[in-house]
Amino acid sequence: MTFxxxxxxxxxxxxxxxxxxxVWQDRRRARYAVAFTNLDVLAxxxxxxxxxxxxxxxxxxxxxxxxxxxxxxxxxxxxxxxDENATVVLLVxxxxxxxxxxxxxxxxxxxxxxxxxxxxxxxxxxxxxxxEFSSVSEVLAEPTSDRQAVRDAVGYLSPDAGTxxxxxxxxxxxxxxxxxxxxxxxANADGKLPAAIVLLxxxxxxxxxxxxxxxxxxxRSAGIRVYTVALGTPKGVVRFGxxxxxxxxxxxxxxxxxxxxxxxxxGKSFTAKSAERLEAVYKQLGSSIGRRRETRDIxxxxxxxxxxxxxxxxxxxxxxxxxLGV
Numbered sequence: 001m002t003f004x005x006x007x008x009x010x011x012x013x014x015x016x017x018x019x020x021x022x023v024w025q026d027r028r029r030a031r032y033a034v035a036f037t038n039l040d041v042l043a044x045x046x047x048x049x050x051x052x053x054x055x056x057x058x059x060x061x062x063x064x065x066x067x068x069x070x071x072x073x074x075x076x077x078x079x080x081x082x083d084e085n086a087t088v089v090l091l092v093x094x095x096x097x098x099x100x101x102x103x104x105x106x107x108x109x110x111x112x113x114x115x116x117x118x119x120x121x122x123x124x125x126x127x128x129x130x131x132e133f134s135s136v137s138e139v140l141a142e143p144t145s146d147r148q149a150v151r152d153a154v155g156y157l158s159p160d161a162g163t164x165x166x167x168x169x170x171x172x173x174x175x176x177x178x179x180x181x182x183x184x185x186x187a188n189a190d191g192k193l194p195a196a197i198v199l200l201x202x203x204x205x206x207x208x209x210x211x212x213x214x215x216x217x218x219x220r221s222a223g224i225r226v227y228t229v230a231l232g233t234p235k236g237v238v239r240f241g242x243x244x245x246x247x248x249x250x251x252x253x254x255x256x257x258x259x260x261x262x263x264x265x266x267g268k269s270f271t272a273k274s275a276e277r278l279e280a281v282y283k284q285l286g287s288s289i290g291r292r293r294e295t296r297d298i299x300x301x302x303x304x305x306x307x308x309x310x311x312x313x314x315x316x317x318x319x320x321x322x323x324l325g326v
Contacts, residue, residue: 004074064309097251121286133168134160164208169215
């Protein structure tokens with residue numbers, strides 16, 4: 001937290017001054033307790049004065065003064081706010097290894113379910129698009145606020161051939177930049193576009209022209225963060241062919257490459273070894289992507305707190321104050 005007028009924090013000195021005055025007044029009144037001739041009444045008053053509860057109203061009032069004095073200094077805080085022009089492209093690996101059943105029912109089925117959960121959490125004003133990649137890449141849904149259109153496109157995801165992560169990431173990056181450029185959306189003050197790519201892949205690159213890091217560098221230059229999800233377990237396998245002509249191939253995920261992509265672009269990386277974990281990751285991303293940090297004046301928060309504390313102090317004073325006319 002920072003302050004626009006930090007020198008006004010000197011107003012906080014009022015708080016200890018008021019507390020000191022109240023304590024002095026309390027001790028001053030205590031000197032006149034000998035005026036009571038009824039010892040039973042005197043004992044009751046002294047016991048009441050010694051109770052710590054009698055200081056609650058003063059404590060609340062002191063906190064109210066502190067909050068009001070802090071408000072004078074115009075406190076500011078960095079908060080996360082939704083970006084009204086945010087665009088998210090879901091980039092999904094549809095290579096043949098997505099047939100693996102180590103993530104039930106299959107990796108691709110789990111991914112499709114998680115994407116739907118992501119769309120449910122994504123703020124309605126955001127636009128979402130869908131790109132699939134295997135040996136080649138294809139845009140299944142251009143960025144749109146029509147959630148049903150993207151949901152329908154998810155139904156076209158199907159396992160295909162190899163894995164060209166770099167080329168797929170490049171297609172997603174160019175899709176975002178062309179869409180935002182057409183709509184006149186510019187980068188923020190930090191050079192970042194109000195956009196992100198969520199990349200899900202279950203294996204290592206074995207096709208394509210661009211390497212994953214080369215594509216990630218292009219995304220970074222465009223001001224786009226990439227959030228990555230490595231799907232699957234080290235024991236994942238797929239079987240091709242039938243009978244004696246069949247072949248079982250190990251298809252472990254590649255978390256190091258996913259982490260490298262996210263680190264290069266300023267995004268975050270996740271791993272998912274089950275359908276439940278994958279859905280949880282996508283739900284988390286749907287709630288957090290498309291937000292930016294903004295410095296806001298929060299002086300009104302402190303003024304509101306001060307008002308509530310004053311009311312609480314008055315209420316406590318009525319409830320805990322002395323019941324004798326002394």
